[in-house]
């Protein structure tokens with residue numbers, strides 16, 4: 050029962066992340082006003098705003114105008130509930146729980162915003178708001194201070210910056226074209242401030258691999274070679290994989306090497 054409450058609390062945070070995802074890229078306040086149906090502008094009542102449950106009860110439609118509600122809402126709530134739950138299972142209320150909870154929350158919002166703005170004609174490419182990427186350095190460094198590993202954190206941020214900045218810089222020198230987006234570079238450096246530099250190699254490798262696989266599939270299906278596939282979601286996904294399965298994967302890899 051106790052751990053189920055952790056899941057519920059996670060979904061409530063997820064509800065707030067939906068607000069951030071929908072408003073931050075447009076420069077709207079994430080505090081006021083309360084949520085409205087984007088179709089009919091009716092204020093959403095508290096009992097229609099219960100994470101996951103309300104979506105199911107309303108069958109994904111606005112109570113007032115029947116406009117469909119994006120499946121993003123329950124998905125973000127469920128995802129946040131699940132990672133909160135599993136972090137608690139792994140760490141209890143240890144500092145690692147809070148550190149990874151904050152990092153995964155930032156990456157979830159940043160990844161979904163990058164994905165959505167890439168599809169949105171109001172934006173040229175996907176964006177990652179500075180509030181999330183640069184803003185994330187603050188909790189990153191605070192956790193490092195608490196854990197007395199500030200040097201590791203600063204080196205992590207620097208290595209994170211260089212790992213993504215240098216390839217893009219060289220690419221630009223050679224081709225004159227923009228390589229890696231600035232938002233991705235800041236996001237990656239921010240992850241380094243939380244995790245130090247060692248995990249960054251795994252995360253970069255996994256995100257590039259995921260991005261390449263999805264990119265090839267996307268081009269094969271859509272025949273569109275020019276669509277700029279955002280990298281932020283893959284950086285986020287790779288960090289999720291690192292936090293939950295990193296040790297397992299790295300140990301399995303080392304076993305193969307030494308077999």
Ligand SMILES: [Zn+2]
Pocket residue numbers: 086087088089090091111112113114115116
């Ligand atoms: Zn409505």
